Amino acid sequence: MNPSPAPVPVSLYKKRQKIHPREIAGRFQNWRWVFVFLTQAVFYGLPWLQWATEVGSRQAVLFDLEARRFYLLGMVFYPQDFIYLTALLVVCAYALFLFTAVAGRLWCGYACPQTVYTSIFLWVEQKIDGSKIQRERLDKAPWTWDKLWRRVSKHSAWLAIALVTGFTFVGYFTPIRSLAAEVLSASLGPWQTFWIFFYALATWGNAGFLREQVCKYMCPYARFQSAMFDRDTLIIGYDRERGEPRGPRGRGDDLKAKNLGQCIDCGLCVQVCPTGIDIRNGLQYECIGCAACIDACDQVMDKLNYPRGLVRYDTENGIEQHLDRKTEFLRVLRPRVWVYTAVMWLIIAAVGVSLWMRPPLRFDVLRDRGALARWNEDGQLENVYRVQLMNLVERPQTYRIRVESTELPGVSLGTPAEVTVGPIEARWVPVSIHLPADQAPPKDGAHAVRFVVERLARGSDAVHEIAESSTFVVPR
Amino acid sequence: MSDFFSSGWSWYIAAVTIAGLGFCLWLLLASSKTTTMSDDGTTGHVWDEDLREMNNPLPRWWLGLFIITVVFAAIYLTFYPGLGAREGTLKWSQEGQLQAEQAAAQAKVAPLYAKYTAMAAEDLATQPEAMAIGQRLFLNNCAQCHGSDAKGSKGFPNLTDGDWLWGGAFDAIKHSITQGREGNMPPMAAAVGGSEDLRNVAHYVLSLSDSAHDSLRAQLGKPKFAACAACHGSKGEGNTALGAPRLNDKVWLHGWGETAIVTMIQNGKHNVMPAQNQLLTPEQIHVLAGYVWSLSNGKPAVVAAK
DSSP: OOSSOOEEEEOSEEOOOOOOOOOOOSHHHHHHHHHHHHHHHHHHHGGGOEEEETTEEEESEEEETTTTEEEETTEEEOGGGHHHHHHHHHHHHHHHHHHHHHHSSHIIIIIOHHHHHHHHHHHHHHHHHOSHHHHHHHHHSOOOHHHHHHHHHHHHHHHHHHHHHHHHHHTTTTTHHHHHHHHHTTOOOHHHHHHHHHHHHHHHHIIIIITHHIIIIIOTHHHHGGGTOOTTSEEEEEOHHHHOSOOOOOTTOOHHHHTOOSOOOOOHHHHTOTTOOOGGGOOOTTOOOOOHHHHHHHHHHHHTTOOSOSEEEEEHHHHHHTOOHHHHHHHHSOHHHHHHHHHHHHHHHHHHHHHHTOOSEEEEEEEOSSOSOEEOTTSEEEEEEEEEEEEOSSSOEEEEEEEEOSSOTTOEEOSOOEEEEOTTOEEEEEEEEEEEGGGOOSSOEEEEEEEEEEEOOBTTBOOEEEEEEEEEEEOO | OTTOSSHHHHHHHHHHHHHHHHHHHHHHHHHHSOEEEETTSEEEEEETTTEEEEOOOEEHHHHHHHHHHHHHHHHHHHHSSOSTTOOOTTOOOHHHHHHHHHHHHHHHHHHHHHTTTTOOHHHHTTOHHHHHHHHHHHHHHTHHHHOTTSOOBTTBOOSSSSOOSSOOSHHHHHHHHHHOEEEEEOOOHHHHOSHHHHHHHHHHHHHHTTOSOOHHHHHHHTGGGHHHHHHHOTTSOOBTTTTBOOSSSSOOTTOOSHHHHHHHHHHOEEEEEOOOTTTSOHHHHHHHHHHHHHHHSSOOOOOOOO
């Protein structure tokens, strides 16, 4: 550290240097393409799956915001099931913590949409504009017909991918098959049009232009990863001891005599880096863990007949203390990893049990507020309620309502007890409860009653009962 | 704007808003200039012996985003209210938006009601979907007084028993919902006579429906009932033109028995059903009236599953 730095004019802003990562092939690049195909097959394919129900088939995964019904394969969720979304997000967060604590930014490097779409867009760019050097030269070149058609075709291809992505995204919220028909007949609604184009624009902008800037300036994850990293976390590291001093050498040079390490300072690791850093400077917040530099360095090591792994997946302790893989593996099992794993599986188990025990119906009882109680023509005391029945399954169901009370054993239902409710329908049913006058208790006021709704057996649906408590008012 | 007692406040707020925007713009432009710092990537300040602040420059286009927010604010304030009491060129208001949304919602449901508007009550009652709409309208707008099962309670008429204050014909029901009803019985004690006369009339009234009564008192009360007959009819058959209840049935809207009847004669009654024409459209009232009509005219079409 320089105690008296020389003053120079600097700015709080700087012009962005466009990064053209050099094309690379290798083990980890292959893994990235595996994840690109996997994630995109799921993203583009899922909305086209249909799910057969008793009342016809529907889209298997559909989040119908307008009707507030969220279809997930055989299940239908309601806004009341928000807790499951919370649980899902908590599980995702813990999975992220766990993977990061064990092996660094795996998500960023292989599965994050920002990485995935950038990979796809870069592939298109390479096909049209050529290699890193050709792309850099084209950027500087004056506008010619050649540059024009390359630019036009590149952006057309990008926009095509972006529009399909936007269309698919909207297809999760509005049935994609009818959406496709509307697109073909140019009869899209205004909001569908807006979101398709908005999401397409975001894809085009993020993957085509912003690229590594999203990771460097916008993504909060890069900023708090240091809280999840420790010295036993697998990161992409440069073996300084083995590589330094770096420098060019001729074939068969004696490294000891020339005082050289194994790094030939070819700079390939910098050229392939999508965020433009030099991994040899150590762990940096810009590093998204894509391992392109490992692939690049391994190629060079192979050519020189040096062992691979000058740049490799390793832990900070591993590089410094020369730990073998077995010791490193044992160090994976440290308290934070146990805690993340335990909490994650605990929540997954809780969600699983909760889904397994999820009732096929929901109901609510609301007392009529206008009149607490009344005497009917038969001289019985009568209270009126509104029962909201929600059929949570995609089959018509018949429910039998009954009322029980230990305080008022004589209560009975004054309205028809059986109600048939359509698939995933919610219905208000007015219900009255009777109490013969001679059974009215000496004490007036509110008395506890219990409503029980029983789902009658039908086909494969077994009998299921749930209860809600309410009160029966005896007037003065 | 009526919220301010002096238009000076409006000018004050407008001035603060514009000065604030100007300050933001100045701050952005001033900070975008180069300043002198140290050459090691820090600001050059050293605290507590060795703490330094890194300079981590944002991309330059980011500055553009900041400036766009200021431009956006200026455009927004041109079109929308925000500069003091200024309305904005679009004349947008919350009330206006609410009305537009309500109009849009009405237009959306209009075709739903269109096929029912020409139907008679008898036909409406056979339409499960119309009855489902009617029931929802009833639960949202009528059940507060008449009860979820429409059977009312003391003071609030039962709509399912075929006994009507203002007539049970479809058009009469529609009129009751649209315009509301106001039933007024003046205090009649003076016209009937003394307290004994009141009790006698009460027993006569009870006798009309063959309810438990003292027949001697009923005989004595019969001539005094003339004062009541003007509205309630000579045999207590009621008058739907006036909203005068039938007294010769066992429906006792405001309570049964001698005491309740005497109190009614002494105090009279002013009972109001509010008009719904401000809350519901004529089409909605048509379907709702069909539902109410069906409650006392045979079994309504079961609100079946879709």
